[in-house]
Amino acid sequence: MGASVVILGGGVGGSVVAMELRAQLPAEHRITVVERADRFVLGASLLRVIVGERRPEEISRPMTALARHGVEVVTGDIERIDPSRRSVEVGGRRLEADHLVVAVGADLDPSAVAGLVESGHSFYTLEGAVALRDALASFAGGRLVVLTAAPAYKCPAAPYEAAQLIESSLRRRGVREKVAFDLYAAEPAPMGVAGPKVSAAVRDLLAAKGIGYHPDHQIVAADAPARRLRFANGAEAAYDLLAFVAPHRAPRVVSDAGLAAQGGWVPVDRGTLRTRFERVWAIGDVTGIPLKMGKPLPKAATFAEGEARIVARSIAAEILGGQPSEPYVGIGECWVETGDGATAHGKGDFFAEPVPVVSLEAPSAESHRAKDAWEREWLGRFS
Ligand SMILES: Cc1cc2nc3c(=O)[nH]c(=O)nc-3n(C[C@H](O)[C@H](O)[C@H](O)COP(=O)(O)OP(=O)(O)OC[C@H]3O[C@@H](n4cnc5c(N)ncnc54)[C@H](O)[C@@H]3O)c2cc1C
The missing domain is CATH 3.50.50.60 (FAD/NAD(P)-binding domain)
Structure with missing residues (x-):
């Protein structure tokens, strides 16, 4: 019988885990994403909406696009997570998982x-x-x-x-x-x-x-x-x-599940993204990853995506019996839009000690085009 992977949240991290796993696992293994929103919205492009450079429909895609990748999408609010049993309640329905990925992001308050x-x-x-x-x-x-x-x-x-x-x-x-x-x-x-x-x-x-x-x-x-x-x-x-x-703040469903530490975010092993519960991973904004410098790893798509790829490889290796994934190493990059068609590109090693090593290039039209390509690539995944 195939294994069942349940991914909580179909945002940046959850969608990458789902698509990566689908590419790695034969069809007998079931991949389910639980998500309350019916559309995926690319956060970085909200800034372009503010200044009228994008319309809402240009920066969002229907969640059902994941189904075309062979991923089951359950639409609804996750009401309860039991990490010790890897079970979840959504809309009165109970889902059981062999592998559970928590990717519910951060709530705005x-x-x-x-x-x-x-x-x-x-x-x-x-x-x-x-x-x-x-x-x-x-x-x-x-x-x-x-x-x-x-x-x-x-x-x-x-x-x-x-x-x-x-x-x-x-x-x-x-x-x-x-x-x-x-x-x-x-x-x-x-x-x-x-x-x-x-x-x-x-x-x-x-x-x-x-x-x-x-x-x-x-x-x-x-x-x-x-x-x-x-x-x-x-x-x-x-x-x-x-x-x-x-x-x-961390979503209440996560604190109620006993997954969160003080401060609300979910502690994980920063190399494997495993929580303290067996075969339960957490990625992206919902996690709290302390850095030696005394501040946590920033919350950003670049980290959620990198972590998601590691978790997908780890789960595939557990199911198929292959080599475990290499550890997550905290490399992040970003585009800082500065207006007038210019963008500054930043990149860094955020796990470097004693402090992250990050550089930011001067704004340029070339980096702006790179950001455009990144945006197209992201939204294209949902087609
Ligand atoms: C204006 C703006 C600009 C940004 N620009 C950048 C950028 O340039 N570069 C960058 O790297 N990052 C950027 N980010 C940050 C980036 O969008 C987030 O860090 C990233 O989306 C985190 O991914 P995630 O999977 O952890 O969470 P999300 O992408 O937020 O996904 C979490 C998902 O879980 C769902 N969910 C939550 N609770 C429940 C529940 N109880 N039941 C069902 N579903 C639930 C949510 O609906 C959501 O879809 C930006 C964000 C914003 C707002």
Whole structure:
């Protein structure tokens, strides 16, 4: 009888595990993805939606595309995970797995900050990105604020990219001079895990575009009627249009399952991505992987994808009896969009000790084309 692999979450990590495994395992072995959303949305492309460079349907694909790859898709909310039995409840149905992969990502929790939901646009969701796009289209001048509402969030480059893309779009529309533009960040520096050189390069990019940067500003409350933000350090800021990255938290279903450590994220062996439960793996944003420097591995598609490939090989080897996979080594790369058709390419060894070794090249049209190709390649997987 064939083995059964159940993958929780059909986002970046889950979809890669599913497609890789399908390519490696004969058809008698069953691969199931459980996912609540009916469409896969490429996170990196939300930034292009904000500035009208992509329409929502251009950056998303139906989840059912996975079925065309020979993967069973169960649509529904995962209500309960029992990792010791490798069983899952979804929509009243119970699924049993020989191998279980937890890839449910990170939840956004804008309500963790009083008044935030009513005050601005959470551009890490498709709905929020579309609402921000519409608000920007009619924004003719005033105070524009981009805010990170907590210091740790997925894709540490994204708010810095969003700010630069928005700035560039305001210039294109001829309204830049009428806008006071500021970025308030809960973190002490941009992309801190990548090191001080990368942080300084990103700060320079913001400064060159006249975007005021205010790090170490942890928001405590937003007042929508007064259009004011209040920070833990006593500072206040006024805004007319607010775009924010909401605080993240681990999905409750994961903490309820006893999979999470303190802080909510799932601890794994960083080389194998195994949890403490037998034949239960966790990958991507839902994991918490500490680095020697004292901060965790950032949450990003580049890591979720790399981890997914290792897990797929490990599971295939267990089922087929082959060589175990080589360990995951924490190499990550990213494209930092800087507006005006330019992108800076970054790459690094995030498991290097004592600190990650990461470099960021100057923005170029060539790297922008590479990002376009990456986007096409990703979405093409769902066709
Ligand atoms: C604006 C933005 C820009 C980004 N840019 C980049 C970039 O340039 N480069 C980069 O590397 N990364 C980028 N990222 C980050 C990247 O998208 C994430 O790190 C990546 O998607 C993580 O993959 P994952 O599989 O762990 O989680 P996800 O891709 O979030 O997948 C988790 C899936 O689990 C599902 N799920 C969760 N809970 C349940 C439940 N209870 N029941 C059923 N289904 C559930 C969710 O619906 C989701 O589809 C960006 C993110 C954003 C928001």
